[in-house]
Amino acid sequence: MSIVELAVFMEDKVGRLYEITKLLADKGINIRGFAVSDSGTGFGILRVITNDSKNTINALKERGFVVHEKKVLCVRVPDEVGGIAKTLSIFQSHDINVHEMYAIVNSLIVFHVDNIEDAAYLLKHEGMEVINQKAIEQI
């Protein structure tokens, strides 16, 4: 159970983030969440979760952007004290390494882990809500 994340290679220059978000807005695509990582050497990566991943890819590629599609784990984390720690403790106790994580809309958190299906099973087993692609498109 996973959702689609799109990673966009981006040069570190003025207006680049605006350009991408404006492009998606013009296509009627809703950005559900994002994260930016900067390499510190002139380029970075923008990760986006949208309500329409197929059209997002098409729109970005049409404009010449370098895009990579990746399956990621998405979990609803209770908006309360210790909510995130509780989720991470499940990963930690099962020796699952988290490469990246970022929050998106509606108290959802995106995780990069090696084995998404195993991690999703464990989380569900602990009573957590794991989100699928259909759900992310229909929020």
Next chain:
Amino acid sequence: MFWDKPLETIDCRSLQILQLDRINTALERIAATPGYKSFYDSKKYKIKPLSSLEQMKDLPFTTKQDLRNSYPSGFLVTDMEKVVRMHSSSGTTGIPTVIYHTKNDIDNWSSLIARCLCMIGMSDKDVFQNMMTYGMFTGGLGLHYGAEKLGAMVIPAGAGNTERQLKFIKDFKTTVVHITPSYALHVSEIIEQRNLLDGLSLRIALMGAEPYTEATRLKLEERLRIDVINSYGLSEMNGPGVAFECLEKEGMHVWEDNYYVEIVDTKTGMPLPDGEEGELVLSAINREAMPILRYRTHDLAFIYPERCACGRTHRKISRIKGRTDDMFIIGGVNIFPSQIEEVLMKLPQVGSNYVIILSKKGSLDKLSVRIEVNPDLFAGDLRHLTQLKETITRKLREEILINPTIELVEPGSLPPSQGKAVRVIDNRDKTV
């Protein structure tokens, strides 16, 4: 001061007789070497003794590609047992060019350099710090042997490690250095900043391996209170010692008893009269192991038509005005864009478009390569991109011996390549 006054002041007629004799000896030995003779056969040139230097213009040119085709030893005209040294061009991917030397060749080359050094007032009292790269680069061993022959004390410091260089200059009372102009600017800045000049004995800097302007010379002379002397050479013609300035500092004397010098029209290949600018064509006419006749240097220069006030009769060439091909020189290293292209195109993650940018960081040359990422192989994380950058940097350093800065950019952000597009942008003048 003269190292060999009779030869350095030889009259024109005697020089021509000597040149003709040496050219004919070289031709005879080439004709006796099947691998070398076949080169002239392929150019449909029948080797026979020349009756006058006028006939030199009928001899086919030799190019770098011809030398590569002869790899590894097709143009060697002596037995391998007589060879005591080889020098090779840099580069690991393409076929290198190799030049062989017998003991006499090394001895002769050293004498030519001793002549150069004597000409600018160096003697056995001098302490000579050679701040050029040793190894295959001829600026290291070439000057080293020449200065030893002169009797100077040689410090084979090699390039780089500025702190150690400064310590040697100070502790051993170095009087003469051999250095690239860009490195000299860097070192001189440090000397100025730390106010070290008064404790030093420096009086001369020999500079070659890369082009520099008269303004740079004046700046260095003023900053260090020294004479800066221009030097020209290329490994195909031994290396340094081909042409060297005297203290008049206007043009570099070519040792015409060893090198037959021509300036030719870049389009027609016809020799031009003295004073006219064109491509420098040189012949190593006094080399036992590997004579090379009419070598196209791709360097642009002119020959001074008038006699030099220093008394030497050997004609002078101007500073190198530019190149007829796309080679560029950075930090003293000759680089062809094709070397960089070859490395990049072997990496699938690299797109088809790239640009080489030359600039200055302080006084040092900097080489950047801006590369478009291949969209099909983007893995979506920084780790892969950082690794790609490191791989490109390492592979390029292995090939061109210079540490490049790699910039990864989005596809389409560089001007599209149109056939032989301009891949090199030289901003060094602008950033000085």
